[in-house]
Amino acid sequence: MREAKRYEGYQEKKTNRTEFGKEFGWDGVAWCQIYQSVIVKRAYKRAGSSTPLADAKELIPWTASCSTAAKWFKTRDRFSQTPKVGSQVFYGPAGSTHVELVIEVGHDYIKTIGGNTAGNFDGRYHEGNGVYTKTINRNSSRIYGYGHPKYTAETNPITAPIYDAPKYPGKLLKLGGKSRFLTKFQKRMAQLGYTIIADGVFGPQTLGVVKAFQQRAGLPSDGVIGPQTWAAAWATK
Incomplete structure (x- = not known):
């Protein structure tokens, strides 16, 4: 919409x-x-x-x-x-x-x-x-x-508020990596109430938060930030 x-x-x-x-x-x-x-x-x-x-x-x-x-x-x-x-x-x-x-x-x-x-x-x-x-x-x-299109909670390009998500970085974000895009994701997790340091470093703390968020969003809890996890972060309230 x-x-x-x-x-x-x-x-x-x-x-x-x-x-x-x-x-x-x-x-x-x-x-x-x-x-x-x-x-x-x-x-x-x-x-x-x-x-x-x-x-x-x-x-x-x-x-x-x-x-x-x-x-x-x-x-x-x-x-x-x-x-x-x-x-x-x-x-x-x-x-x-x-x-x-x-x-x-x-x-x-x-x-x-x-x-x-x-x-x-x-x-x-x-x-x-x-x-x-x-x-x-x-x-x-x-x-x-x-x-009636078949919408899901995670990918609903008409009614879900996923358009406010920053552009996906184009590559998977995972343990051991560093990225300015990861900083954005970490800040978003902090907005959602998770305890996390927005330093752009994918360490154990970020891994735990990512897995917890994926469970909350009904996604596979693999600890890797892909396009679906990225979009869901901004669709979640």
Whole structure:
């Protein structure tokens, strides 16, 4: 959700020409589903994943077609008529017309953000040429249904607050090592209440804290700071 809102107000340069289409590999076409696919990939990359595209493909369909995306969710038993924050809402026959991301659910409404859409930004209503938010009646006849990505507590690029994590250093941090990135991790552990010295040195004290934190986060307790442990440190409150 945070990743989606980073681009709120973005407008296509020419008809259907966007940075999202270029990254997806198919520019100049309707890009509402492309936007959904690319923001998840970017969210994983921002969270420190070394395989953001592969991770994105596990979570949501990597496609430019709304109807194909709706079918993808259905075949995995992740499609329903009940909205959830972080779900994709599909419109039109078989979900083929349009798609947006649900960012708020009320008793009789949903609030969404989407690409290649019309909506509100900066106090004005815009046509369907950018990334905007809108509020829609839950009983709207336009709504076909909702696709629900399979989130986990450790890797949730839509609803979990993992985007505030500093960029992952790109290599494993383990016993005996020294790194300025380790200092950041140690400071984060201190914020979470662990007794640790933020000196950038991976000694026995840091090893014990890392293992304890991994157990707390439901991760393998191997004492090595990899991308998942790094991201979970900033997702944990």
